[in-house]
Amino acid sequence: MPKVGLFIPCYIDQLYPQVGMATVELLARFGVELDFPQAQTCCGQPMANVGCTADAEPLAHRFVEIFAPYEYIVAPSGSCVAMVRHHYHEYFPPGGPRERDYDRVRTKTFELTEFLIDVLGVTAIEGAFPHRVGLHQSCHGLRELRLASSSELVGRPYNKARQLLASLDGIELVELARPDECCGFGGTFAVSEEAVSCMMGRDRIHDHLQAGAQVMTANDMSCLMHLEGLIRRDRQSLRVMHIAELLVEAIGRVQGSGFRVQHSDAAKGRALESPGRSPGEPVSPQVAQGPTGRNSVR
Amino acid sequence: MPATAHAQRATRFVANADRAHWHDQSLWWVRVKRDRQAQSLPEWEELREAASQIKAHTVAHLADLLEQFEANATGLGATVHWARNAAEHNEIVLGILQTHGVRRVVKSKSMLTEECHLNPYLERHGIEVVDTDLGERIVQLAGEPPSHIVLPCIHVKKEEIGELFHEHLGTEKGSADPNYLAEAARRHLREKFLAAEAGITGVNFAVAETGGLVVCTNEGNADLGVSLPKVHIACMGIEKLVPRAADLGVFLRLLARSATGQPITTYSSHFHGPMPGGELHIVLVDNGRSNIVGSDDFRRSLACIRCGACMNTCPVYRRSGGHSYGTTVPGPIGSILAPVRDAKAFAGLPHACSLCGSCTDVCPVKIDLHHQLLTLRREIAVQGYLPWTKRLGMRLASAVFRRPGLYRLFGRLGRWFLRRAPRFMLYHRFNAWGQQRELPPAPKRSFRDLYRDRSNR
Numbered sequence: 051m052p053k054v055g056l057f058i059p060c061y062i063d064q065l066y067p068q069v070g071m072a073t074v075e076l077l078a079r080f081g082v083e084l085d086f087p088q089a090q091t092c093c094g095q096p097m098a099n100v101g102c103t104a105d106a107e108p109l110a111h112r113f114v115e116i117f118a119p120y121e122y123i124v125a126p127s128g129s130c131v132a133m134v135r136h137h138y139h140e141y142f143p144p145g146g147p148r149e150r151d152y153d154r155v156r157t158k159t160f161e162l163t164e165f166l167i168d169v170l171g172v173t174a175i176e177g178a179f180p181h182r183v184g185l186h187q188s189c190h191g192l193r194e195l196r197l198a199s200s201s202e203l204v205g206r207p208y209n210k211a212r213q214l215l216a217s218l219d220g221i222e223l224v225e226l227a228r229p230d231e232c233c234g235f236g237g238t239f240a241v242s243e244e245a246v247s248c249m250m251g252r253d254r255i256h257d258h259l260q261a262g263a264q265v266m267t268a269n270d271m272s273c274l275m276h277l278e279g280l281i282r283r284d285r286q287s288l289r290v291m292h293i294a295e296l297l298v299e300a301i302g303r304v305q306g307s308g309f310r311v312q313h314s315d316a317a318k319g320r321a322l323e324s325p326g327r328s329p330g331e332p333v334s335p336q337v338a339q340g341p342t343g344r345n346s347v348r
Numbered sequence: 349m350p351a352t353a354h355a356q357r358a359t360r361f362v363a364n365a366d367r368a369h370w371h372d373q374s375l376w377w378v379r380v381k382r383d384r385q386a387q388s389l390p391e392w393e394e395l396r397e398a399a400s401q402i403k404a405h406t407v408a409h410l411a412d413l414l415e416q417f418e419a420n421a422t423g424l425g426a427t428v429h430w431a432r433n434a435a436e437h438n439e440i441v442l443g444i445l446q447t448h449g450v451r452r453v454v455k456s457k458s459m460l461t462e463e464c465h466l467n468p469y470l471e472r473h474g475i476e477v478v479d480t481d482l483g484e485r486i487v488q489l490a491g492e493p494p495s496h497i498v499l500p501c502i503h504v505k506k507e508e509i510g511e512l513f514h515e516h517l518g519t520e521k522g523s524a525d526p527n528y529l530a531e532a533a534r535r536h537l538r539e540k541f542l543a544a545e546a547g548i549t550g551v552n553f554a555v556a557e558t559g560g561l562v563v564c565t566n567e568g569n570a571d572l573g574v575s576l577p578k579v580h581i582a583c584m585g586i587e588k589l590v591p592r593a594a595d596l597g598v599f600l601r602l603l604a605r606s607a608t609g610q611p612i613t614t615y616s617s618h619f620h621g622p623m624p625g626g627e628l629h630i631v632l633v634d635n636g637r638s639n640i641v642g643s644d645d646f647r648r649s650l651a652c653i654r655c656g657a658c659m660n661t662c663p664v665y666r667r668s669g670g671h672s673y674g675t676t677v678p679g680p681i682g683s684i685l686a687p688v689r690d691a692k693a694f695a696g697l698p699h700a701c702s703l704c705g706s707c708t709d710v711c712p713v714k715i716d717l718h719h720q721l722l723t724l725r726r727e728i729a730v731q732g733y734l735p736w737t738k739r740l741g742m743r744l745a746s747a748v749f750r751r752p753g754l755y756r757l758f759g760r761l762g763r764w765f766l767r768r769a770p771r772f773m774l775y776h777r778f779n780a781w782g783q784q785r786e787l788p789p790a791p792k793r794s795f796r797d798l799y800r801d802r803s804n805r
Contacts, residue, residue: 060749063795064759065788070795074802086799092749097742099703101725101734105746112750137722193705193718201383202661202709204392228376232663236702238738241780242351243700245359246667248784249368250702279785 055120056084057159059130059271060092066271072294073126073162079301080170082124087116095133099237103140110141111148118151122169123159126294128191128269131161136194162294163210163269164197172214177300180220184263185212186254186277187230188270197269201230211269211293218300224261231257235276251280258288265289267296350780351735352696358668367505372666374502379660381609382710388611389601398598400714403651406589407641413556413589414632420559424621426628434464437633441466441548441581442473444629448579450475450545456563456570457481458550459497459654460583460633463676466548477548478540480569482533489516495670497677498607498656503669537569547573551584552653553599554630556591560620561630564603564613571617578626582619586632587650599653602712607655636689645723649684651713658707658717664700673697680707680717687724695733698724759794766790 054077058070077084094109113134117123125131135156142152166172187209191197198209215221234240234250241247255277258266264287268274271292278290291299350356362368386392406413418428431437437460445453453470455461455477467477467488479488483500487493489512494500501509510524519532549570553562561582563570574580590599604610622628640646659665659679670678675686675694683697698721707717728734748754766774767790775782 058795060755061788064763065790067791067793067795067798071798071802074799086796088796088800089752091752091755092745094746094749097746099722099725100699100738100742101722101727101729102739102742102746103726103729105742109746109749189702189704189706193709200706200709202386202706204386204389230706232702232704232706234663234702236704239699239702243355243358243664243702244350244780244783245355245362246664246700247702249362249365249667250663251785253372275788276785279781279787282786283784 053120054082054084054122054124055117056086057090057093057117057123057125057130057134058086059125059127061275062126062271065275066292069126069271069292069294072292072298073124075298076162076166076294076301077124080166080172082170085120089116093130093133095130095137096237098133098137107141110138114138114142114148114152114155117155117159121158122165123155124162124165125159126162126269126292127271128161128188128195128197129272131159131164132190132194134159161191161195161197161269163214164195166214167210174217175214175297175301176217176219176304177297178219178221178303179215179296179300181264182222182224182262183215183265183267183296184224184226184258184261185209185215186233186258186266186268186273187211188268188273189230189232191269192230198230211267214297215267215293218297219304221300224258224263226257226261228257233273233277235273237272240276247276248280251277252284255281255284255286255288259286263288265291265296267291267293269293351737352699353674354668354672354696354700357672357674358664358700361669361672362667368667368669370505371503371669375499375660375666378499378609379657379710382606382657382660383609385605385609385611389605395598395602396712396714399602399653399712400651402590402595402598403713404648406591407587407647407650409591410586410589410638410641413591414586417554417556417559417589418632420557421554421561421621421630422559424559426559426621426630429629429631431631431633431635433635434633437464437583437631437635438466438469440629440631441583442470442475444579444581445470445475445546446473448546450579452476452478452540452544453546453548454478454480454540454544454569454573454577455548456550456565456573457484457500458548458583459494459677460550460585461548462494463585463635464583464633466583478537478544480537480540480567480573481565482530482537482567482569485533485537486512489513493671493676495678496656496659497654498659503671541572541576544573544577546577546579546581547575548581548583549574551582551588551630552603553596554584554589555593555596556589558593558620560593560618562596562600563617563619564600564615565617566608566610566614568615571615574619575623579629580619580622580626581629581631583631583633586634586637587652603653603655606657606710606712640688643688645727646684646688646720648715649681649688649720651715652681652685653713655712657710657712661706661710662701663704663706664702668700673700680721681715684717684720684724687728691724691728691731692733695728698722698728756794756796763790763792763794767792 062069094106097106142149199207233254234247274290429440470477479485486501495503507524513519514521517536549563552564604613665679675682687694705718
């Protein structure tokens, strides 16, 4: 059983622990053996994005040192994974002492939905979520990690998060007028360009509301932190959920936690050991432990 | 008060919510048109890749190709001038005009002449310059710079154009009918065309192997402007070169689709030497470009064909307007070109960006715009132009993140404060986040606390 190092972005650790727990639960459901290295803090993205690379560098080195021993590294964030995968190169120059460690970490670090689909070979999740859901495409997951096809490019359309969501019973994924426009979070941009940032956020929320969404979900909690801040201030009725929370809640709705895992043939070779194994104990009251039979949707 | 000049201007732009939404939607509509055209070509991504490689080759061989172009253009009877900077460019153009005793000039769209501030320079020397592109003429009458490189007056509403034309062209007061106004502009410009003694154009592409030029317009104003007078002055940045005529088959297909969502511009005019009895002067302008050739980080920005697609797609540009950038070329590409030339004056521009990456994906020549903006942020920090508040904040944050114990402590204290502090202590004028947004929740326990409990159970 490969050992997965769980990478929980600092702001999720501090502000959205339930998103981290949902990630643990989801991965455990697929039989993934997890370890959360307690020494981890921040990947360094805030510093790097402001241009303070000298302040980001020691954090990049810490990250690689902490996570190098794991066979996979998984995080419920496209943005932080993009930082590790695409923006660490300058901290690990060719021929440097940690170059090989970084190479390993870089190729083994995955965003959560990407890990489920590309590594575990999951094609569908048995769960039910009888709501109208809008999927907000977080930019770094979209255009850095290519978790979905972006609307600017010409080619075969695909969308990993949407694929998982669409497999849930009863879910209605609403069509947005602008399928992948930025929400305006952008790290320090949210503060230094506050006016534009908030207008972008409100436009994104409006798009979800006009499409009839009851729930807005995304792969990145940072976008949702900004959007939820606006939704709460404006007292709008739009529930905000990280995709890990949504999937765990959907699984919980299937009584007895009938947990059907489907593998794509292509991914089988790379998949971990058959992930039908149940974790040792229920990790959340929402999910009842039970036999792996087929169950009716509540 | 926002820290950067862009943020201040953007705040004013956004304050007029109706106008900001109108601006956003107008440009998004162009983006949608562009998407439709791009999607109609299954080979779109191959075209982009080809264009990117041709431009990379061109920039790598720029000196040789420029000399080849000069030789071939001269062979066709054109006169080629070299200008190191904007001042030299302006002097050369003025010199040509004075030699011919020209007092009235018509000019089709050229961002290079905007960059060099040619119009005010010529006007100071007693020469009337009339921009003949309708949008350019509108901003010229309004006394403003263009707010977009392809759609110069995208920020102006038709009612405002009606006012402007009433004042300058004598149209009926209160009329904002586009057909009526366009007809009035046509009549007005026709007089200017007929009276002009020289025509200035920009250049979209210059072909090294032929010495020819291509100028793209939708209004035919470049053609008219250089057909009537005997003197044609074509002003171009040295990066406008392509090696072969065949390369136009790539670029002309990309340009109009990316710019306005048209399959091709209405007029793609090829000039090979002067017309019979006339003169063609080509002014090759460096103005800082050769410095960028030497930069591994920013060389690719020279591939830009000035289509404006990065502006149309930029969620910040659409909501802050072209004038918020304070540069000749606004938007994502402008936020690279300006600070690369003058990091101190334009230090804020690379931060006027949420790093969404849409510009990179829309760019027809595959410039990695958002990565260059990120690299520029580093340059600006290294050169010491980042506000001290950000520098200090990041240094402290990094110091905390390097010490897990300290990180846990600060996290616990921060969450405690968020939970317990009265609202007035959290929401005040120094908290930019909280002006329009609620702060995130502050749970009692962090993820790592919960995880430890779970593991210990």
